Amino acid sequence: MEKSIDSTADAVAARLRQAIAEGDLPDGTRLVERDLASRFAVSRIPLREALQKLAFEGLVEIHKNRGAVVRTLDAADLDEIYRLRMLLEGDAIYRAVPNLSAETLARAELVHRLLGEAGTREKQGELNREFHALLYAPCGNRQQLKVIWELRNQVERYERLQETLLAQTQAFQLEHAQILAACQAGNARLARAATVAHLRSARRLVAGASAPRTPGQPVAP
Known part of the structure; x- marks a missing residue:
């Protein structure tokens, strides 16, 4: 029972x-x-x-x-979460790079291509999670991965529900390409730096979209 x-x-x-x-x-x-x-x-x-x-x-x-x-997250909550994500996800990919197999890299490259073709927020969110999960998993720390996904779950609604997200696909795809290229080259330091930069971009998008605006004021990019 x-x-x-x-x-x-x-x-x-x-x-x-x-x-x-x-x-x-x-x-x-x-x-x-x-x-x-x-x-x-x-x-x-x-x-x-x-x-x-x-x-x-x-x-x-x-x-x-x-x-x-x-739960409603305020600006301070979001800032704390993204700072933690930068630390944990940057470290995860740094540790994962030496353990990435050719099969995993090929799968990540396919998911990256499909993500660029995604036409809905739902599909984009699904592929985005898979892309990062593939590259983080070989870090070998299950507890770290668990915390990463819990933090991601907390802010995912703010990332996915912004109407600007699909418009930012090309920029995010360039950042994903940089992360993937660093992993393919076996450059753990560069992969970590590219991952942290990618999270900073996401944080800016969420901050601009969640900031108080006057009626008619556009969402900041």
């Missing part, structure tokens, strides 16, 4: 995580247990466990009197 509850909780957590990333559950949304239990056709026990998982990941806040809400 306990394994069944854990499995159901994991499945519900995955669906909630996706709904938050895609903007179906925007920042500040109250997560009413009764409504969510009906929506996912589950009992409240695995639902509560799923909410606890997301709270641990930083996606949800649980308040004693208000219940659970989708």
Whole structure:
């Protein structure tokens, strides 16, 4: 029974995580247990466990009197997360480069090409995650990779939901090409520097898009 509850909780957590990333559950949304239990056709026990998982990941806040809400990240939160990502992802690719196989590099090159052809935010987000996952995995530190993806999950909604993201595809593709070229050359230092620069670009995009604007003011590139 306990394994069944854990499995159901994991499945519900995955669906909630996706709904938050895609903007179906925007920042500040109250997560009413009764409504969510009906929506996912589950009992409240695995639902509560799923909410606890997301709270641990930083996606949800649980308040004693208000219940659970989708966590809102302010500018300071975003800055802290991106600084951590630069450290962890830069280190991950630095350690991974000596262990990258020809097969992995070929797969990363294919994903890079497909990413340039992606026509939706959803497909772009899926391929972007795969590109980085392929290049980080050989770092050999499972706990580090786990933290990297938890941090990515926290900010993914801000990256994916900006209308400017698809417009920035060419710039991001150039940055991905630089990362991939450094990996193919076996240059770990250059791969780390290119990865950190890529994350700085993403941070600037999110900062420009999430900054307060007057009506009619365009999103900064």
